[in-house]
Amino acid sequence: MYVVLGGGIGGLSAVHYLKKSTWKHVKLIEASNRLGGWIQTTRTPRGFIFEHGPRTVRPKGVAGENTLALIEDLGLVSRVVPITHNHPAAQNRFIYVNKALYALPSSNICSVFVTQPPFTKPLISALFHDLKAPKKLLKDDSVYDFVERRLGKEIAEYAVCPLVCGICAGDAKEITVKFLMKSLFEAEQAHGSIVKGILMNAIKRKSNSPFRTKCELFKTAVKEKWNVWSLDGGLELLPETLTSSIKNQQADVLLSSPCEEIVFQTGKASLKVRGNVFECDHVISSLPAKQLALLIAKQHPELGEELSSIPTVTVAVVNLQFEGRLLRQDAFGLLVPPSEDLPILGIVFDTCCFPKGDNTVLTVMMGGRWFEKFFGEDPTPDTLLNIAVHHVRSILHISSAPEAHNVSLLNNCIPQYVVGHHERIERIKTYVNNHNLPLSLVGASYDGVGINDVILSARTAVESLIKDIQT
Numbered sequence: 001m002y003v004v005l006g007g008g009i010g011g012l013s014a015v016h017y018l019k020k021s022t023w024k025h026v027k028l029i030e031a032s033n034r035l036g037g038w039i040q041t042t043r044t045p046r047g048f049i050f051e052h053g054p055r056t057v058r059p060k061g062v063a064g065e066n067t068l069a070l071i072e073d074l075g076l077v078s079r080v081v082p083i084t085h086n087h088p089a090a091q092n093r094f095i096y097v098n099k100a101l102y103a104l105p106s107s108n109i110c111s112v113f114v115t116q117p118p119f120t121k122p123l124i125s126a127l128f129h130d131l132k133a134p135k136k137l138l139k140d141d142s143v144y145d146f147v148e149r150r151l152g153k154e155i156a157e158y159a160v161c162p163l164v165c166g167i168c169a170g171d172a173k174e175i176t177v178k179f180l181m182k183s184l185f186e187a188e189q190a191h192g193s194i195v196k197g198i199l200m201n202a203i204k205r206k207s208n209s210p211f212r213t214k215c216e217l218f219k220t221a222v223k224e225k226w227n228v229w230s231l232d233g234g235l236e237l238l239p240e241t242l243t244s245s246i247k248n249q250q251a252d253v254l255l256s257s258p259c260e261e262i263v264f265q266t267g268k269a270s271l272k273v274r275g276n277v278f279e280c281d282h283v284i285s286s287l288p289a290k291q292l293a294l295l296i297a298k299q300h301p302e303l304g305e306e307l308s309s310i311p312t313v314t315v316a317v318v319n320l321q322f323e324g325r326l327l328r329q330d331a332f333g334l335l336v337p338p339s340e341d342l343p344i345l346g347i348v349f350d351t352c353c354f355p356k357g358d359n360t361v362l363t364v365m366m367g368g369r370w371f372e373k374f375f376g377e378d379p380t381p382d383t384l385l386n387i388a389v390h391h392v393r394s395i396l397h398i399s400s401a402p403e404a405h406n407v408s409l410l411n412n413c414i415p416q417y418v419v420g421h422h423e424r425i426e427r428i429k430t431y432v433n434n435h436n437l438p439l440s441l442v443g444a445s446y447d448g449v450g451i452n453d454v455i456l457s458a459r460t461a462v463e464s465l466i467k468d469i470q471t
Protein backbone atom coordinates (compact mmCIF):
# COMPACT_ATOMS: atom_id res chain seq x y z
CA MET A 1 0.00 0.00 0.00
CA TYR A 2 1.10 3.57 -0.75
CA VAL A 3 0.29 6.40 1.61
CA VAL A 4 -0.06 10.00 0.49
CA LEU A 5 0.30 12.44 3.37
CA GLY A 6 -1.60 15.74 3.08
CA GLY A 7 -4.75 16.46 1.09
CA GLY A 8 -3.83 19.79 -0.48
CA ILE A 9 -3.54 20.05 -4.25
CA GLY A 10 -0.17 18.24 -4.08
CA GLY A 11 -1.52 15.20 -2.22
CA LEU A 12 -4.76 15.03 -4.24
CA SER A 13 -2.79 15.18 -7.50
CA ALA A 14 -0.43 12.44 -6.28
CA VAL A 15 -3.41 10.16 -5.56
CA HIS A 16 -4.89 11.06 -8.96
CA TYR A 17 -1.68 10.11 -10.80
CA LEU A 18 -1.29 6.90 -8.76
CA LYS A 19 -4.84 5.91 -9.61
CA LYS A 20 -4.29 6.83 -13.26
CA SER A 21 -1.37 4.44 -13.32
CA THR A 22 -3.86 1.84 -11.99
CA TRP A 23 -2.19 1.60 -8.60
CA LYS A 24 -4.72 -0.23 -6.40
CA HIS A 25 -4.05 0.47 -2.75
CA VAL A 26 -3.69 4.14 -2.00
CA LYS A 27 -4.51 5.84 1.29
CA LEU A 28 -4.70 9.63 1.59
CA ILE A 29 -4.19 10.98 5.10
CA GLU A 30 -5.26 14.54 5.86
CA ALA A 31 -4.99 16.30 9.23
CA SER A 32 -7.90 18.71 8.80
CA ASN A 33 -11.56 18.00 8.13
CA ARG A 34 -11.42 19.09 4.47
CA LEU A 35 -9.36 18.54 1.32
CA GLY A 36 -7.78 21.26 -0.83
CA GLY A 37 -5.20 22.76 1.56
CA TRP A 38 -4.66 26.44 0.81
CA ILE A 39 -7.05 26.34 -2.14
CA GLN A 40 -10.33 27.44 -0.59
CA THR A 41 -13.24 29.38 -2.04
CA THR A 42 -16.18 30.93 -0.22
CA ARG A 43 -19.23 31.29 -2.46
CA THR A 44 -21.39 33.93 -0.81
CA PRO A 45 -25.21 33.64 -0.76
CA ARG A 46 -25.36 36.43 -3.37
CA GLY A 47 -22.98 34.53 -5.67
CA PHE A 48 -19.73 36.39 -5.03
CA ILE A 49 -16.49 34.43 -5.12
CA PHE A 50 -14.08 35.00 -2.25
CA GLU A 51 -10.80 33.17 -2.79
CA HIS A 52 -8.94 32.67 0.49
CA GLY A 53 -5.76 31.51 -1.21
CA PRO A 54 -4.85 31.21 -4.89
CA ARG A 55 -7.12 32.74 -7.53
CA THR A 56 -5.42 32.43 -10.90
CA VAL A 57 -3.09 29.97 -12.62
CA ARG A 58 -0.58 30.71 -15.36
CA PRO A 59 -0.82 28.57 -18.49
CA LYS A 60 2.89 28.81 -19.33
CA GLY A 61 5.56 26.16 -19.84
CA VAL A 62 5.60 22.45 -19.11
CA ALA A 63 4.07 22.89 -15.64
CA GLY A 64 1.28 25.12 -17.00
CA GLU A 65 0.51 22.60 -19.73
CA ASN A 66 0.47 19.75 -17.22
CA THR A 67 -2.20 21.50 -15.12
CA LEU A 68 -4.34 22.16 -18.19
CA ALA A 69 -4.02 18.47 -19.11
CA LEU A 70 -5.28 17.64 -15.61
CA ILE A 71 -8.20 20.04 -16.15
CA GLU A 72 -9.03 18.14 -19.37
CA ASP A 73 -8.73 14.77 -17.61
CA LEU A 74 -11.16 15.92 -14.93
CA GLY A 75 -13.73 17.20 -17.46
CA LEU A 76 -13.42 20.80 -16.26
CA VAL A 77 -12.71 22.45 -19.64
CA SER A 78 -16.11 24.16 -19.82
CA ARG A 79 -15.50 25.72 -16.38
CA VAL A 80 -12.19 27.38 -17.32
CA VAL A 81 -12.30 31.18 -17.44
CA PRO A 82 -9.27 32.57 -19.27
CA ILE A 83 -7.84 36.08 -19.10
CA THR A 84 -6.19 36.79 -22.43
CA HIS A 85 -3.05 38.90 -22.91
CA ASN A 86 -4.92 42.02 -24.08
CA HIS A 87 -7.35 42.07 -21.13
CA PRO A 88 -6.86 45.08 -18.78
CA ALA A 89 -6.10 42.63 -15.95
CA ALA A 90 -3.21 41.24 -18.00
CA GLN A 91 -1.98 44.66 -19.10
CA ASN A 92 -2.30 46.86 -16.03
CA ARG A 93 -0.62 46.50 -12.66
CA PHE A 94 -0.01 49.35 -10.24
CA ILE A 95 2.50 50.01 -7.51
CA TYR A 96 1.79 52.29 -4.58
CA VAL A 97 4.73 54.57 -3.83
CA ASN A 98 4.82 57.81 -1.79
CA LYS A 99 1.04 57.84 -1.44
CA ALA A 100 0.43 57.62 -5.22
CA LEU A 101 -0.47 54.84 -7.65
CA TYR A 102 1.80 54.30 -10.67
CA ALA A 103 1.27 51.93 -13.57
CA LEU A 104 4.09 49.43 -13.93
CA PRO A 105 5.64 49.53 -17.43
CA SER A 106 3.69 47.30 -19.81
CA SER A 107 5.11 44.76 -22.24
CA ASN A 108 4.75 47.41 -24.98
CA ILE A 109 8.28 47.97 -26.32
CA CYS A 110 7.79 51.77 -26.61
CA SER A 111 7.29 52.03 -22.84
CA VAL A 112 10.98 51.28 -22.18
CA PHE A 113 12.04 54.53 -23.87
CA VAL A 114 9.97 56.88 -21.70
CA THR A 115 10.49 57.83 -18.08
CA GLN A 116 7.57 56.49 -16.09
CA PRO A 117 7.39 57.60 -12.45
CA PRO A 118 8.28 56.48 -9.84
CA PHE A 119 11.30 55.52 -11.99
CA THR A 120 13.50 58.53 -12.66
CA LYS A 121 15.00 57.19 -15.90
CA PRO A 122 13.60 55.27 -18.86
CA LEU A 123 13.86 51.50 -18.42
CA ILE A 124 16.25 51.29 -21.37
CA SER A 125 18.89 52.91 -19.17
CA ALA A 126 18.79 49.80 -16.94
CA LEU A 127 20.00 47.78 -19.91
CA PHE A 128 23.02 50.05 -20.33
CA HIS A 129 23.64 49.70 -16.60
CA ASP A 130 23.68 45.91 -17.09
CA LEU A 131 26.12 46.07 -19.99
CA LYS A 132 28.52 48.23 -17.96
CA ALA A 133 28.19 46.56 -14.53
CA PRO A 134 30.96 44.10 -13.68
CA LYS A 135 30.11 40.42 -13.30
CA LYS A 136 30.31 38.97 -9.79
CA LEU A 137 31.04 35.24 -9.56
CA LEU A 138 28.67 33.72 -6.99
CA LYS A 139 27.02 30.39 -6.17
CA ASP A 140 23.78 32.15 -5.25
CA ASP A 141 22.54 35.64 -4.48
CA SER A 142 19.41 37.39 -3.27
CA VAL A 143 17.13 38.50 -6.08
CA TYR A 144 17.37 42.07 -4.75
CA ASP A 145 21.18 42.20 -4.78
CA PHE A 146 21.31 40.63 -8.22
CA VAL A 147 18.85 43.08 -9.76
CA GLU A 148 20.39 46.07 -7.99
CA ARG A 149 23.82 45.06 -9.30
CA ARG A 150 22.72 44.43 -12.89
CA LEU A 151 19.80 46.82 -13.45
CA GLY A 152 20.03 49.42 -10.69
CA LYS A 153 18.38 50.23 -7.37
CA GLU A 154 15.09 51.59 -8.72
CA ILE A 155 14.25 48.40 -10.63
CA ALA A 156 15.12 46.37 -7.52
CA GLU A 157 12.95 48.60 -5.26
CA TYR A 158 9.94 49.34 -7.46
CA ALA A 159 9.70 46.32 -9.74
CA VAL A 160 11.33 43.33 -8.04
CA CYS A 161 10.44 43.91 -4.37
CA PRO A 162 6.70 44.21 -5.09
CA LEU A 163 6.86 41.27 -7.51
CA VAL A 164 8.36 39.06 -4.80
CA CYS A 165 5.64 40.25 -2.38
CA GLY A 166 3.02 39.35 -5.00
CA ILE A 167 4.41 35.88 -5.67
CA CYS A 168 5.53 34.62 -2.27
CA ALA A 169 4.83 37.45 0.23
CA GLY A 170 8.56 37.52 0.86
CA ASP A 171 11.51 39.87 1.13
CA ALA A 172 13.49 40.18 -2.12
CA LYS A 173 16.60 40.77 0.01
CA GLU A 174 16.31 37.20 1.35
CA ILE A 175 14.79 35.27 -1.56
CA THR A 176 17.23 33.49 -3.87
CA VAL A 177 17.68 34.87 -7.39
CA LYS A 178 17.21 31.28 -8.62
CA PHE A 179 13.55 31.39 -7.54
CA LEU A 180 12.56 34.00 -10.13
CA MET A 181 15.52 34.68 -12.38
CA LYS A 182 17.58 31.51 -12.58
CA SER A 183 18.32 31.85 -16.29
CA LEU A 184 19.25 35.54 -15.96
CA PHE A 185 21.58 34.74 -13.04
CA GLU A 186 23.14 31.95 -15.09
CA ALA A 187 23.50 34.43 -17.96
CA GLU A 188 25.43 36.81 -15.71
CA GLN A 189 27.62 34.00 -14.44
CA ALA A 190 28.30 32.71 -17.96
CA HIS A 191 28.33 35.91 -20.06
CA GLY A 192 28.71 38.73 -17.55
CA SER A 193 25.41 40.39 -18.47
CA ILE A 194 21.64 39.83 -18.50
CA VAL A 195 21.27 41.44 -21.93
CA LYS A 196 23.80 39.07 -23.45
CA GLY A 197 22.10 36.17 -21.69
CA ILE A 198 18.67 37.11 -23.09
CA LEU A 199 20.14 37.23 -26.60
CA MET A 200 21.81 33.86 -26.16
CA ASN A 201 18.58 32.33 -24.80
CA ALA A 202 16.59 33.72 -27.75
CA ILE A 203 19.04 32.15 -30.18
CA LYS A 204 18.91 28.83 -28.30
CA ARG A 205 15.11 28.88 -28.25
CA LYS A 206 14.96 29.47 -31.99
CA SER A 207 17.22 26.53 -32.66
CA ASN A 208 15.13 24.19 -30.47
CA SER A 209 12.57 22.03 -32.23
CA PRO A 210 9.01 23.41 -31.88
CA PHE A 211 7.24 22.38 -28.70
CA ARG A 212 4.57 19.77 -29.35
CA THR A 213 1.69 19.07 -27.04
CA LYS A 214 -1.21 16.64 -26.99
CA CYS A 215 -3.25 18.83 -24.64
CA GLU A 216 -5.95 20.59 -26.65
CA LEU A 217 -6.64 23.08 -23.88
CA PHE A 218 -2.98 24.08 -23.80
CA LYS A 219 -3.06 24.57 -27.59
CA THR A 220 -6.08 26.84 -27.13
CA ALA A 221 -4.28 28.75 -24.37
CA VAL A 222 -1.27 29.31 -26.62
CA LYS A 223 -3.42 30.27 -29.63
CA GLU A 224 -5.59 32.68 -27.67
CA LYS A 225 -2.62 34.00 -25.68
CA TRP A 226 -4.00 33.38 -22.23
CA ASN A 227 -2.27 35.31 -19.49
CA VAL A 228 -3.87 33.46 -16.58
CA TRP A 229 -7.00 31.36 -16.01
CA SER A 230 -9.36 30.47 -13.20
CA LEU A 231 -12.47 28.34 -12.78
CA ASP A 232 -16.08 29.42 -12.91
CA GLY A 233 -17.28 29.00 -9.31
CA GLY A 234 -13.80 29.45 -7.85
CA LEU A 235 -10.53 27.54 -7.86
CA GLU A 236 -11.70 25.17 -5.12
CA LEU A 237 -13.63 23.43 -7.87
CA LEU A 238 -10.29 21.80 -8.82
CA PRO A 239 -9.66 20.01 -5.48
CA GLU A 240 -13.41 19.28 -5.20
CA THR A 241 -13.42 17.55 -8.59
CA LEU A 242 -10.16 15.72 -7.82
CA THR A 243 -11.70 14.51 -4.56
CA SER A 244 -14.79 13.08 -6.31
CA SER A 245 -12.59 11.50 -8.96
CA ILE A 246 -10.23 9.72 -6.53
CA LYS A 247 -13.11 8.60 -4.34
CA ASN A 248 -14.81 7.10 -7.43
CA GLN A 249 -11.58 5.21 -8.02
CA GLN A 250 -11.72 3.71 -4.52
CA ALA A 251 -8.87 5.69 -2.95
CA ASP A 252 -9.10 5.44 0.81
CA VAL A 253 -9.40 8.99 2.20
CA LEU A 254 -8.91 9.69 5.93
CA LEU A 255 -9.89 13.17 7.15
CA SER A 256 -9.18 14.68 10.59
CA SER A 257 -6.25 12.26 10.84
CA PRO A 258 -2.96 14.04 11.52
CA CYS A 259 0.05 11.80 11.05
CA GLU A 260 2.13 11.97 14.25
CA GLU A 261 5.26 10.01 13.40
CA ILE A 262 6.92 8.09 10.57
CA VAL A 263 9.49 5.37 11.21
CA PHE A 264 11.29 4.00 8.15
CA GLN A 265 12.49 0.40 7.89
CA THR A 266 14.04 -1.29 4.85
CA GLY A 267 11.51 -0.90 2.05
CA LYS A 268 8.72 0.01 4.48
CA ALA A 269 7.41 2.76 6.71
CA SER A 270 5.32 2.69 9.89
CA LEU A 271 2.98 5.61 10.39
CA LYS A 272 1.37 6.68 13.63
CA VAL A 273 -2.01 8.26 12.97
CA ARG A 274 -4.37 9.17 15.82
CA GLY A 275 -2.48 6.79 18.11
CA ASN A 276 -2.72 3.80 15.70
CA VAL A 277 0.34 2.45 13.90
CA PHE A 278 0.16 0.90 10.44
CA GLU A 279 2.66 -0.06 7.76
CA CYS A 280 2.94 0.89 4.13
CA ASP A 281 5.39 0.32 1.27
CA HIS A 282 5.99 3.94 0.40
CA VAL A 283 5.08 7.43 1.65
CA ILE A 284 4.46 10.34 -0.68
CA SER A 285 4.59 13.39 1.57
CA SER A 286 2.90 16.55 0.34
CA LEU A 287 3.14 18.14 3.79
CA PRO A 288 4.88 21.47 4.24
CA ALA A 289 8.57 20.62 4.91
CA LYS A 290 8.36 21.90 8.51
CA GLN A 291 5.46 19.53 9.27
CA LEU A 292 7.26 16.56 7.76
CA ALA A 293 10.36 17.45 9.81
CA LEU A 294 8.36 16.96 13.03
CA LEU A 295 7.36 13.44 11.94
CA ILE A 296 10.79 12.10 10.99
CA ALA A 297 13.22 14.11 13.19
CA LYS A 298 13.47 11.47 15.93
CA GLN A 299 14.80 8.82 13.54
CA HIS A 300 16.53 11.18 11.07
CA PRO A 301 17.60 14.33 12.95
CA GLU A 302 19.87 15.57 10.12
CA LEU A 303 17.05 15.37 7.58
CA GLY A 304 14.66 16.93 10.10
CA GLU A 305 17.04 19.85 10.57
CA GLU A 306 17.23 20.51 6.82
CA LEU A 307 13.46 20.27 6.34
CA SER A 308 12.67 22.52 9.28
CA SER A 309 15.09 25.16 7.97
CA ILE A 310 12.79 26.01 5.04
CA PRO A 311 11.06 29.13 6.39
CA THR A 312 7.43 30.04 5.83
CA VAL A 313 5.43 33.25 6.17
CA THR A 314 1.90 33.98 7.37
CA VAL A 315 -0.55 35.94 5.23
CA ALA A 316 -3.91 37.47 6.14
CA VAL A 317 -6.36 37.61 3.26
CA VAL A 318 -9.35 39.95 3.46
CA ASN A 319 -12.02 39.67 0.74
CA LEU A 320 -14.35 42.65 0.39
CA GLN A 321 -17.48 43.17 -1.70
CA PHE A 322 -18.85 46.66 -2.36
CA GLU A 323 -21.95 47.75 -4.17
CA GLY A 324 -21.25 49.72 -7.38
CA ARG A 325 -18.30 49.84 -9.74
CA LEU A 326 -15.89 51.79 -7.63
CA LEU A 327 -12.51 51.33 -9.28
CA ARG A 328 -11.17 54.24 -11.29
CA GLN A 329 -9.10 51.96 -13.50
CA ASP A 330 -9.26 48.33 -14.55
CA ALA A 331 -6.18 46.32 -13.59
CA PHE A 332 -5.09 43.06 -12.00
CA GLY A 333 -4.46 45.09 -8.90
CA LEU A 334 -1.75 46.92 -7.03
CA LEU A 335 1.38 45.96 -5.14
CA VAL A 336 3.05 47.80 -2.29
CA PRO A 337 6.87 47.79 -2.14
CA PRO A 338 8.17 46.93 1.38
CA SER A 339 10.01 50.29 1.45
CA GLU A 340 6.56 51.92 1.96
CA ASP A 341 6.45 50.19 5.36
CA LEU A 342 2.72 49.42 5.14
CA PRO A 343 1.02 46.33 6.58
CA ILE A 344 -0.49 45.39 3.22
CA LEU A 345 1.29 43.52 0.43
CA GLY A 346 -1.19 44.36 -2.29
CA ILE A 347 -4.83 44.50 -3.41
CA VAL A 348 -6.27 42.28 -6.15
CA PHE A 349 -9.13 43.76 -8.22
CA ASP A 350 -11.15 40.52 -8.52
CA THR A 351 -14.06 42.02 -10.45
CA CYS A 352 -11.70 43.32 -13.11
CA CYS A 353 -10.73 39.72 -13.95
CA PHE A 354 -14.19 38.30 -13.27
CA PRO A 355 -16.91 41.01 -13.40
CA LYS A 356 -20.00 40.50 -11.28
CA GLY A 357 -22.71 42.98 -12.25
CA ASP A 358 -22.65 46.37 -10.62
CA ASN A 359 -20.25 45.37 -7.86
CA THR A 360 -16.63 45.58 -6.84
CA VAL A 361 -14.82 42.67 -5.22
CA LEU A 362 -11.31 43.22 -3.88
CA THR A 363 -8.83 41.02 -2.02
CA VAL A 364 -6.36 42.64 0.35
CA MET A 365 -3.23 40.56 1.06
CA MET A 366 -1.45 41.46 4.29
CA GLY A 367 1.61 40.62 6.33
CA GLY A 368 3.79 37.97 4.73
CA ARG A 369 7.45 38.36 5.75
CA TRP A 370 6.44 41.35 7.89
CA PHE A 371 3.37 39.77 9.51
CA GLU A 372 4.56 39.80 13.13
CA LYS A 373 6.00 43.30 12.84
CA PHE A 374 2.60 44.70 11.87
CA PHE A 375 0.11 42.37 13.53
CA GLY A 376 1.89 40.59 16.42
CA GLU A 377 1.19 36.91 17.09
CA ASP A 378 -2.57 36.66 17.16
CA PRO A 379 -4.50 39.56 15.59
CA THR A 380 -8.29 39.35 15.72
CA PRO A 381 -10.28 39.12 12.47
CA ASP A 382 -11.77 42.55 13.26
CA THR A 383 -8.31 44.14 13.50
CA LEU A 384 -7.35 42.65 10.14
CA LEU A 385 -10.64 43.73 8.56
CA ASN A 386 -10.31 47.30 9.83
CA ILE A 387 -6.74 47.62 8.54
CA ALA A 388 -7.78 46.26 5.13
CA VAL A 389 -10.75 48.62 4.84
CA HIS A 390 -8.62 51.56 5.97
CA HIS A 391 -6.07 50.95 3.20
CA VAL A 392 -8.72 50.39 0.54
CA ARG A 393 -10.10 53.78 1.55
CA SER A 394 -6.77 55.60 1.56
CA ILE A 395 -5.28 54.03 -1.57
CA LEU A 396 -8.33 53.48 -3.79
CA HIS A 397 -10.57 56.23 -2.34
CA ILE A 398 -13.41 53.76 -1.75
CA SER A 399 -15.21 55.26 1.21
CA SER A 400 -18.36 53.11 1.34
CA ALA A 401 -18.52 50.20 3.77
CA PRO A 402 -18.21 46.69 2.32
CA GLU A 403 -21.51 44.79 1.91
CA ALA A 404 -19.79 41.46 2.58
CA HIS A 405 -16.38 40.35 3.71
CA ASN A 406 -14.26 37.38 4.70
CA VAL A 407 -11.08 37.34 6.78
CA SER A 408 -8.68 34.38 6.55
CA LEU A 409 -5.55 34.03 8.62
CA LEU A 410 -3.25 31.65 6.74
CA ASN A 411 -0.54 30.58 9.18
CA ASN A 412 2.80 29.59 7.64
CA CYS A 413 1.16 29.34 4.24
CA ILE A 414 3.98 30.22 1.83
CA PRO A 415 7.44 28.64 1.92
CA GLN A 416 10.31 31.03 1.36
CA TYR A 417 13.02 30.00 -1.08
CA VAL A 418 15.79 31.93 0.63
CA VAL A 419 19.39 32.13 -0.63
CA GLY A 420 20.79 28.57 -0.61
CA HIS A 421 17.34 26.92 -1.02
CA HIS A 422 18.20 24.90 -4.12
CA GLU A 423 21.39 23.54 -2.55
CA ARG A 424 19.38 22.58 0.57
CA ILE A 425 16.84 20.70 -1.59
CA GLU A 426 19.71 18.83 -3.28
CA ARG A 427 21.05 17.80 0.15
CA ILE A 428 17.55 16.66 1.22
CA LYS A 429 17.07 14.56 -1.93
CA THR A 430 20.56 13.08 -1.61
CA TYR A 431 19.87 12.14 2.01
CA VAL A 432 16.60 10.38 1.07
CA ASN A 433 18.36 8.48 -1.77
CA ASN A 434 21.47 7.54 0.20
CA HIS A 435 19.39 6.19 3.07
CA ASN A 436 17.00 4.37 0.69
CA LEU A 437 14.02 5.93 2.43
CA PRO A 438 10.70 4.87 0.89
CA LEU A 439 9.72 8.54 0.73
CA SER A 440 8.84 10.95 -2.11
CA LEU A 441 8.65 14.70 -1.55
CA VAL A 442 5.86 16.65 -3.20
CA GLY A 443 4.38 20.11 -2.63
CA ALA A 444 5.20 23.78 -2.43
CA SER A 445 8.22 23.47 -0.10
CA TYR A 446 10.65 22.14 -2.68
CA ASP A 447 10.59 22.89 -6.42
CA GLY A 448 8.17 25.79 -6.91
CA VAL A 449 5.48 27.53 -4.86
CA GLY A 450 2.68 27.81 -7.46
CA ILE A 451 -0.18 25.41 -8.17
CA ASN A 452 1.42 24.32 -11.45
CA ASP A 453 4.71 23.47 -9.75
CA VAL A 454 2.96 21.49 -7.02
CA ILE A 455 0.84 19.44 -9.45
CA LEU A 456 3.89 18.74 -11.61
CA SER A 457 5.89 17.70 -8.53
CA ALA A 458 3.16 15.13 -7.76
CA ARG A 459 3.20 13.76 -11.29
CA THR A 460 7.00 13.58 -11.40
CA ALA A 461 7.14 11.77 -8.04
CA VAL A 462 4.52 9.21 -9.10
CA GLU A 463 6.11 8.61 -12.50
CA SER A 464 9.53 8.03 -11.00
CA LEU A 465 8.04 5.63 -8.41
CA ILE A 466 6.25 3.62 -11.07
CA LYS A 467 9.43 3.55 -13.18
CA ASP A 468 11.46 2.28 -10.20
CA ILE A 469 8.95 -0.54 -9.64
CA GLN A 470 8.96 -1.54 -13.29
CA THR A 471 12.78 -1.74 -13.50
Ligand SMILES: Cc1cc2nc3c(=O)[nH]c(=O)nc-3n(C[C@H](O)[C@H](O)[C@H](O)COP(=O)(O)OP(=O)(O)OC[C@H]3O[C@@H](n4cnc5c(N)ncnc54)[C@H](O)[C@@H]3O)c2cc1C
Pocket: 005, 006, 007, 008, 009, 010, 011, 029, 030, 031, 032, 035, 036, 037, 038, 039, 052, 053, 054, 055, 056, 057, 058, 257, 258, 259, 260, 286, 287, 288, 291, 315, 317, 410, 413, 414, 442, 443, 444, 445, 449, 450, 451, 452, 454
Ligand atom coordinates in the same frame (compact mmCIF):
# COMPACT_ATOMS: atom_id res chain seq x y z
C1 LIG B 1 -2.59 33.48 -0.08
C2 LIG B 1 -2.06 32.59 -1.16
C3 LIG B 1 -2.22 32.96 -2.49
C4 LIG B 1 -1.73 32.13 -3.50
N1 LIG B 1 -1.96 32.49 -4.80
C5 LIG B 1 -1.59 31.65 -5.79
C6 LIG B 1 -1.99 31.89 -7.13
O1 LIG B 1 -2.72 32.87 -7.42
N2 LIG B 1 -1.58 31.03 -8.10
C7 LIG B 1 -0.82 29.90 -7.81
O2 LIG B 1 -0.46 29.16 -8.74
N3 LIG B 1 -0.47 29.61 -6.53
C8 LIG B 1 -0.84 30.44 -5.53
N4 LIG B 1 -0.56 30.13 -4.22
C9 LIG B 1 0.21 28.90 -3.93
C10 LIG B 1 -0.65 27.62 -3.90
O3 LIG B 1 -1.84 27.87 -3.22
C11 LIG B 1 0.14 26.51 -3.23
O4 LIG B 1 1.29 26.25 -3.99
C12 LIG B 1 -0.59 25.19 -3.10
O5 LIG B 1 -1.91 25.35 -2.68
C13 LIG B 1 0.19 24.31 -2.13
O6 LIG B 1 -0.36 23.03 -2.14
P1 LIG B 1 0.30 21.84 -1.30
O7 LIG B 1 -0.50 20.62 -1.58
O8 LIG B 1 1.76 21.79 -1.57
O9 LIG B 1 0.20 22.27 0.23
P2 LIG B 1 -1.01 22.56 1.21
O10 LIG B 1 -2.12 23.23 0.52
O11 LIG B 1 -0.37 23.23 2.38
O12 LIG B 1 -1.51 21.10 1.65
C14 LIG B 1 -0.86 20.36 2.66
C15 LIG B 1 -1.90 19.57 3.42
O13 LIG B 1 -1.24 18.79 4.42
C16 LIG B 1 -2.07 18.74 5.56
N5 LIG B 1 -1.24 18.36 6.72
C17 LIG B 1 -0.34 19.13 7.41
N6 LIG B 1 0.22 18.40 8.40
C18 LIG B 1 -0.31 17.16 8.32
C19 LIG B 1 -0.10 15.95 9.05
N7 LIG B 1 0.77 15.87 10.08
N8 LIG B 1 -0.80 14.84 8.67
C20 LIG B 1 -1.67 14.88 7.64
N9 LIG B 1 -1.90 16.02 6.92
C21 LIG B 1 -1.23 17.14 7.25
C22 LIG B 1 -2.64 20.14 5.66
O14 LIG B 1 -3.80 20.18 6.45
C23 LIG B 1 -2.90 20.44 4.18
O15 LIG B 1 -4.22 20.09 3.79
C24 LIG B 1 -1.04 30.92 -3.18
C25 LIG B 1 -0.88 30.55 -1.84
C26 LIG B 1 -1.39 31.36 -0.84
C27 LIG B 1 -1.23 30.92 0.58
